[in-house]
Amino acid sequence: MATKYCYLFSEGNANMRELLGGKGANLAEMTNIGLPVPQGFTITTEACTQYYEDGGISEEIQKEINEYIVKMEGITGKKFGDKENPLLVSVRSGARASMPGMMDTILNLGLNETVVNTIAEKSNNPRWAWDCYRRFIQMYSDVVMEVGKKYFEELIDKMKEEKGVTQDVELTADDLKTLAGQFKAEYKAKIGVDFPDDPKEQLMGAIKAVFRSWDNPRANVYRRDNDIPFSWGTAVNVQSMAFGNMGDDCGTGVAFTRDPATGEKKLMGEFLTNAQGEDVVAGVRTPMPIQQMAETFPEAFEQFKQVCQTLENHYHDMQDMEFTVENKKLYMLQTRNGKRTAQAALKIACDLVDEGMKTEQEAVAMIDPRNLDTLLHPQFDAKALKAATPVGKGLGASPGAACGKIVFTADDAVEWAEKGEKVVLVRLETSPEDITGMKAAQGILTVRGGMTSHAAVVARGMGECCVSGCGDIKMDEANKKFDLGGKTFKEGDYISIDGTTGNIYDGIIPTVDAQIAGEFGRIMAWADKYRTLKVRTNADTPADAKKARELGAEGIGLCRTEHMFFEADRIAAFREMICADTVEEREAALAKIEPMQQADFEALYEALEGNPVTIRFLDPPLHEFVPTEEEDIKALANAQGKSVEDIKALIAGLHEFNPMMGHRGCRLAVTYPEIAKMQTAAVIKAAINVQKKHADWNVKPEIMIPLVGDVKELKFVKKVVVETADAVIKAAGSDLKYEVGTMIEIPRAALTADDIAANADFFCFGTNDLTQMTYGFSRDDAGKFLGAYYDKKIFENDPFAKLDQTGVGKLMEMAIKLGKPVNPKLHCGICGEHGGDPTSVEFCHKIGLDYVSCSPFRVPIARLAAAQAAIADKK
Numbered sequence: 001m002a003t004k005y006c007y008l009f010s011e012g013n014a015n016m017r018e019l020l021g022g023k024g025a026n027l028a029e030m031t032n033i034g035l036p037v038p039q040g041f042t043i044t045t046e047a048c049t050q051y052y053e054d055g056g057i058s059e060e061i062q063k064e065i066n067e068y069i070v071k072m073e074g075i076t077g078k079k080f081g082d083k084e085n086p087l088l089v090s091v092r093s094g095a096r097a098s099m100p101g102m103m104d105t106i107l108n109l110g111l112n113e114t115v116v117n118t119i120a121e122k123s124n125n126p127r128w129a130w131d132c133y134r135r136f137i138q139m140y141s142d143v144v145m146e147v148g149k150k151y152f153e154e155l156i157d158k159m160k161e162e163k164g165v166t167q168d169v170e171l172t173a174d175d176l177k178t179l180a181g182q183f184k185a186e187y188k189a190k191i192g193v194d195f196p197d198d199p200k201e202q203l204m205g206a207i208k209a210v211f212r213s214w215d216n217p218r219a220n221v222y223r224r225d226n227d228i229p230f231s232w233g234t235a236v237n238v239q240s241m242a243f244g245n246m247g248d249d250c251g252t253g254v255a256f257t258r259d260p261a262t263g264e265k266k267l268m269g270e271f272l273t274n275a276q277g278e279d280v281v282a283g284v285r286t287p288m289p290i291q292q293m294a295e296t297f298p299e300a301f302e303q304f305k306q307v308c309q310t311l312e313n314h315y316h317d318m319q320d321m322e323f324t325v326e327n328k329k330l331y332m333l334q335t336r337n338g339k340r341t342a343q344a345a346l347k348i349a350c351d352l353v354d355e356g357m358k359t360e361q362e363a364v365a366m367i368d369p370r371n372l373d374t375l376l377h378p379q380f381d382a383k384a385l386k387a388a389t390p391v392g393k394g395l396g397a398s399p400g401a402a403c404g405k406i407v408f409t410a411d412d413a414v415e416w417a418e419k420g421e422k423v424v425l426v427r428l429e430t431s432p433e434d435i436t437g438m439k440a441a442q443g444i445l446t447v448r449g450g451m452t453s454h455a456a457v458v459a460r461g462m463g464e465c466c467v468s469g470c471g472d473i474k475m476d477e478a479n480k481k482f483d484l485g486g487k488t489f490k491e492g493d494y495i496s497i498d499g500t501t502g503n504i505y506d507g508i509i510p511t512v513d514a515q516i517a518g519e520f521g522r523i524m525a526w527a528d529k530y531r532t533l534k535v536r537t538n539a540d541t542p543a544d545a546k547k548a549r550e551l552g553a554e555g556i557g558l559c560r561t562e563h564m565f566f567e568a569d570r571i572a573a574f575r576e577m578i579c580a581d582t583v584e585e586r587e588a589a590l591a592k593i594e595p596m597q598q599a600d601f602e603a604l605y606e607a608l609e610g611n612p613v614t615i616r617f618l619d620p621p622l623h624e625f626v627p628t629e630e631e632d633i634k635a636l637a638n639a640q641g642k643s644v645e646d647i648k649a650l651i652a653g654l655h656e657f658n659p660m661m662g663h664r665g666c667r668l669a670v671t672y673p674e675i676a677k678m679q680t681a682a683v684i685k686a687a688i689n690v691q692k693k694h695a696d697w698n699v700k701p702e703i704m705i706p707l708v709g710d711v712k713e714l715k716f717v718k719k720v721v722v723e724t725a726d727a728v729i730k731a732a733g734s735d736l737k738y739e740v741g742t743m744i745e746i747p748r749a750a751l752t753a754d755d756i757a758a759n760a761d762f763f764c765f766g767t768n769d770l771t772q773m774t775y776g777f778s779r780d781d782a783g784k785f786l787g788a789y790y791d792k793k794i795f796e797n798d799p800f801a802k803l804d805q806t807g808v809g810k811l812m813e814m815a816i817k818l819g820k821p822v823n824p825k826l827h828c829g830i831c832g833e834h835g836g837d838p839t840s841v842e843f844c845h846k847i848g849l850d851y852v853s854c855s856p857f858r859v860p861i862a863r864l865a866a867a868q869a870a871i872a873d874k875k
Contacts, residue, residue, distance in 0.1 A: 005047040005061050006068040008075070009039055009239075014315075019044045021235030023094025026335050033314060035307055035332050039075045040089065040239035041068045043207060045096065048233030051211045057204065065207070066200070068238075076240050080199040086115045087199075088132070088241040090333075091206040093213060095234040098336050101454040102222045102435075103234060104143040104213040106206045107276055108136035108241060112197035116180075120173075128246045130176035135276065137183040137195060140202065144209040147190045155182050167285065169274055203238070210236045218435045220790065224797055225439070225462070227839055242324040242331035245276050251297065251325045252277045255290050257308045258318040260340040260460060261399055261500075263347030267291075267308060269321075270450045277322055277333065286469050287450050300330045311335050316357040317366065318348050339460050341399055342371040346519035360526045361871045367523065369838040369864040374400060374463030375520060376551070376857050378511035380498060388496075388505050391485030394445065394470030396502035397456035402443025402465035403496035403508050406489055408480045410437025417441070424495050426482065428475050430455040438464065443497050445504065447473045447482075465499035516551075524552060524860060527867035533844060534851035535862045536612070538831055540564065545607035548856035552863055555612035556604065557764065557853020558704075558831035561679060562620050564600050565593070571625065572639065578622050579640045579650060583674060590678040597679065601686035601701075610697030614764060614831075614853075616704040616743065617679050617717075621664040623654040660769075660778065665707025665743075669717045676717055680724040688734045702739045704764055709746040711755040718759060743831075745769035750811035757819030757826050764853075765812055767832030767840075771799050774808050800833065803840035813847045829853055838865035845869035 012028030024042030078087035093103035120129035244252030255269025269290035320338030404422035417440035443465035459466030536557035537548035577589035656662035741762030834840035836858025
């Protein structure tokens with residue numbers, strides 16, 4: 001049977017999300033449950049995929065679209081281009097995952113001069129007719145033909161100036177007719193042909209533009225951040241227009257069934273009289289709160305409240321809806337599960353459980369683990385905030401605290417952030433093109449736009465602080481400055497913004513760590529109840545370990561001992577070891593470091609209170625420890641009684657062409673076994689001391705030997721460790737137990753994991769290096785060229801941030817399958833950066849790892865992701 005590429009809204013349902021996209025599936029669902037939806041049809045995501053394969057819309061798909069136009073005309077009783085009853089449509093994107101503002105929309109399609117005159121006469125409302133036409137020309141030129149918006153905005157501003165008005169709504173029908181003529185002339189000047197009059201030609205152009213927008217730079221950035229594969233494609237929704245701009249008995253709005261910033265159960269949204277949907281979302285005019293709609297449109301508002309209740313009961317989740325009122329009649333244009341802040345997500349999930357709408361498992365599954373990050377980040381210090389006076393106030397659109405230097409463009413935000421500057425992006429209004437700058441900034445401040453403007457929605461999705469709609473700002477973008485509260489702020493000046501209250505402060509306000517309590521604790525308790533993967537942390541200091549324990553870590557999966565050598569009092573002794581000529585000299589230098597290492601390990605064991613601690617022995621090459629400054633080289637020469645030339649020759653001798661694949665890891669212990677002896681003695685002595693102090697704890701160190709590629713290497717180093725450890729334990733008259741395992745970070749170790757498992761108590765996957773070695777990418781340099789890989793769709797993500805399940809993952813799976821039968825007691829974990837990435841955690845659950853280990857602030861993310869993996873598995 002031939003593939004079906006089009007579905008009327010009445011033919012679909014909510015379960016067809018993969019095919020119809022989120023918007024199409026929900027329009028179909030709302031149609032099915034009898035809500036007032038302007039009818040139309042959806043062109044499937046498969047048509048989009050086909051468009052990219054064929055390099056255009058095939059004849060077969062065009063033919064089917066034309067058949068569905070006829071069906072739509074039959075349902076609405078209107079016809080494209082008709083002089084009596086013309087059909088006008090909106091053309092909107094709709095991917096299966098919500099991507100607010102990332103793709104394109106065209107409204108009022110189907111207009112030409114004849115149709116405009118018809119609807120002007122029939123409606124007795126020429127102002128509305130010409131307003132629709134000028135909007136359509138502007139949108140079509142921008143979205144379909146890629147003529148920039150600014151040319152049209154300049155013409156509108158010029159017209160308003162000539163007429164002495166400030167708002168678009170104050171322009172008359174004749175003004176708008178003149179503008180439409182100017183817009184068409186601008187179009188011809190830029191494109192070289194007349195603006196298209198044929199509605200079918202307009203429609204095909206618009207559909208292609210929506211398909212094209214699936215691959216625009218902002219959509220690609222958003223997809224990479226939100227794990228949305230390019231292969232999914234977007235659907236296109238062709239829907240008959242409902243007009244909110246016909247006069248004062250019309251309007252348009254966006255609303256949420258609960259507050260997307262706090263999660264409070266109350267209707268939250270905005271409404272604009274005599275406007276179209278884009279005006280609210282784009283923040284061109286600052287709208288009124290939804291509650292005021294009760295005064296102007298009481299019947300429609302009552303009906304809308306009923307619809308909100310129906311939708312929330314139907315979807316069992318907070319809904320984000322767009323609607324239009326045309327001649328006092330309500331039309332629903334879309335609904336979706338609303339984007340929300342992390343704080344709101346937790347509250348809504350707990351409330352839905354308490355209201356009997358969700359089970360605990362469903363509540364855990366509905367929270368995006370990545371959003372938890374924002375809850376753990378600093379807020380303004382309450383004392384400092386009390387003492388400060390705001391210079392202005394906007395809408396607290398996305399909570400959090402941000403302070404930094406003011407920048408005025410997205411490009412500047414990226415550039416300054418790359419130099420290590422903290423910046424706040426200040427814009428008249430943001431547009432989807434600004435997404436990279438919004439990501440780079442600490443926070444976003446806009447002059448226009450409400451709680452549902454682009455800036456607000458995207459910032460909430462990213463967990464970034466945003467204050468929108470501060471109309472008191474007198475903006476001078478051209479000269480990179482603005483006036484607020486009697487002061488002129490220039491690029492580079494410090495500003496602080498509070499995304500909860502909307503307050504704006506001059507200068508820097510200090511921040512404090514976030515407090516974690518309430519709903520966070522409830523959700524985490526549920527997550528811990530259902531997950532099977534343990535979660536450990538990567539920590540090298542007692543402070544990090546303590547923080548991770550507060551956030552729920554069940555042990556240390558990676559303590560990097562080399563970080564402990566860089567302290568000022570130790571680096572001298574370690575350099576002495578590097579410069580030594582004999583084993584005795586090396587041992588004498590290491591003897592100075594041993595008590596310091598021992599004290600470090602004691603502090604870590606104390607912080608972990610008897611939970612497991614995995615200690616990785618020295619990993620980096622020795623050249624990382626030698627001095628580079630002339631003064632430091634002289635000081636080292638004096639301390640060693642050697643000449644500066646001798647020291648410089650030694651340093652040159654340590655230089656390696658490819659140090660990441662050089663003399664490091666277990667290779668150092670093969671060359672200098674005395675390093676492994678010193679570290680073993682420090683680990684074991686520390687454990688014995690702490691165990692003595694806390695008889696009820698089970699202190700059992702896990703010693704991890706890094707960079708093993710051959711079982712003989714492991715055997716050699718393990719023998720040194722075991723002989724040293726056993727001697728220390730015997731001398732202390734202790735019965736301390738310990739384990740010796742290895743890091744799997746070289747592909748050869750994964751391929752020969754059966755041999756290695758016979759000699760190891762545990763495996764820990766060091767996926768940063770394993771990824772580097774498997775791909776042959778340098779993890780320090782890959783960022784320079786990966787951008788080209790994203791653009792050409794060779795990669796969709798950075799393999800160092802998101803585990804490559806196909807290649808690196810296959811090596812991990814192979815190592816477990818080879819290792820466990822040989823050593824049934826073998827326990828396995830992961831401690832690369834991937835241990836805190838939700839999709840990677842899900843993969844670790846699937847292949848049967850015992851634990852993941854990640855940086856302290858990612859521990860809650862890993863706990864939640866592990867629970868979601870276990871819950872999905874049960875399904």
